[in-house]
Amino acid sequence: MQLYNYFRSSASFRVRIALAHKGLPYDYHAVHLVHGAQRAPDYLAHMGDSLVPALDIGGGAVWLNQSMAIIEYLDETHPQPSLLPGDALARARIRGLAQMVACDIHPLNNLRVLRWLVHEGGLSDDTKNLWYHHWVRQGLDAFERELALLAGERARLGMAPSTLCWGDRLTLADCCLVPQIFNAQRFGVPLDGLPATLAAYEAALAQSAVQAAQPSACPDAQP
Amino acid sequence: MQLYNYFRSSASFRVRIALAHKGLPYDYHAVHLVHGAQRAPDYLAHMGDSLVPALDIGGGAVWLNQSMAIIEYLDETHPQPSLLPGDALARARIRGLAQMVACDIHPLNNLRVLRWLVHEGGLSDDTKNLWYHHWVRQGLDAFERELALLAGERARLGMAPSTLCWGDRLTLADCCLVPQIFNAQRFGVPLDGLPATLAAYEAALAQSAVQAAQPSACPDAQP
Structure with missing residues (x-):
């Protein structure tokens, strides 16, 4: 997986915690928000919302957006350890x-x-x-x-x-x-x-x- | 179920759609945001975030908060028709x-x-x-x-x-x-x-x- 990310972004940090907790490897791609890298045409071609984080799961899929949606996806596809345990x-x-x-x-x-x-x-x-x-x-x-x-x-x-x-x-x-x-x-x-x-x-x-x-x-x- | 709600609140409207789509009956309790009813002690005793919507599912449970979390709960407890269909x-x-x-x-x-x-x-x-x-x-x-x-x-x-x-x-x-x-x-x-x-x-x-x-x-x- 490819994670598009900015070190200081809180939403990015959420997804990094989830990936680390589940022990999932990924490549880190820095998107410098202060320099406006999230508005570059190459980035917008994959991310309608022009924000970080984005997760490229491969296979030509549109990159996943929205940190909580990404974490729910990771939890459904890699259930253990669960980040949404219980009833x-x-x-x-x-x-x-x-x-x-x-x-x-x-x-x-x-x-x-x-x-x-x-x-x-x-x-x-x-x-x-x-x-x-x-x-x-x-x-x-x-x-x-x-x-x-x-x-x-x-x-x-x-x-x-x-x-x-x-x-x-x-x-x-x-x-x-x-x-x-x-x-x-x-x-x-x-x-x-x-x-x-x-x-x-x-x-x-x-x-x-x-x-x-x-x-x-x-x-x-x-x- | 008891829904605490304000007619003009977008987040309340989300939950009303979900309840109606699933055909779930509920009692409607108006919380007049413009008059500050969400900050009344009786309301705060049940709702840490002092916002609408809130859903009282009964049984003495703390009222459910946050519209998307409420809708996910309704979808897990009343799966059909699903509001989160697919893989x-x-x-x-x-x-x-x-x-x-x-x-x-x-x-x-x-x-x-x-x-x-x-x-x-x-x-x-x-x-x-x-x-x-x-x-x-x-x-x-x-x-x-x-x-x-x-x-x-x-x-x-x-x-x-x-x-x-x-x-x-x-x-x-x-x-x-x-x-x-x-x-x-x-x-x-x-x-x-x-x-x-x-x-x-x-x-x-x-x-x-x-x-x-x-x-x-x-x-x-x-x-």
Whole structure:
């Protein structure tokens, strides 16, 4: 498989974690978002959405897009270790947590959005940073509340407390949470008052797949 | 099942389509987003993310959140008619298209974001509208390019052309596209140059499940 990727892209990071966790080999192709490489005609010929990550599975197929869709595909085609373990309700919990990050936090804070706010919207750097902090913090507070609700449910059902986002095995939810926390740290967002979220993050970060996938380990990494 | 919902919310509309398509009965509970009902303590006690839609499946379970996660749950627990039909690759196409709307377009344009831009960001109404149009149009142009790529792939594989987003059966992708087009029309975004996207939208709109789920059919609908 060929992964088209940018070291600092949170969505790319999610897919790298999934590939590493499943032990799937791939070739890494850097797409330099800051230089606009995602808009090059050769790239657009394969990727309607002009974003990263993309996964070329070979055989002439159109490249797979959208990080969560890619991870679901990898999980269906390489089921073990599963990133969506459990019954339908467990999977709803995992997908719900993943989408709290991937739909409610990350889309508001990626590079193209921050650039528009400054260049087209005329926002000052300070107001842009206020925007960033507001949505990341509001989203992580929601994530923390959701983890508390789910911890209560697990207790009622006699299940062991989660050590990661859901249970004690790496899931799609962790694939989404870890890059978001990396991103928040890079922008200096205070992370106080988020004990369950940070505990899940730390537990995920201790896993070798997450270590192997982190931005600093990428071929195109810059300090 | 109890659906917590706002008639004008695109994410709520997605779940209504899925419930109607599967013929699943539910009680409708209006959550008036403009009045802040989603932040009421009674609601927050069940919903960490303080958003709509939420689905209470009963039995004391924490309410399900996140529209795509809810639809996947409904599809796993009530498999026919499937909203994610086909093999792993087909499902990756359907999820990829759904997420192009749910991760790349809609999060930038919902009520809470537009409000922040005006009240905290200080954007004029004109600049706010420019923002709205920019992301909706950029996202739909990407969607159109992706449909063209996938049409080419179907032709190469000897598959019939799609009449909806993917194939000729309603899928998760249609559940996401239809509300986004409704929303774009409400804000007056020009929809020229999107023939495949609008053809899929029109074909979905002709289905009785979509008719039954549309905002004007909701108990809390306002003109």
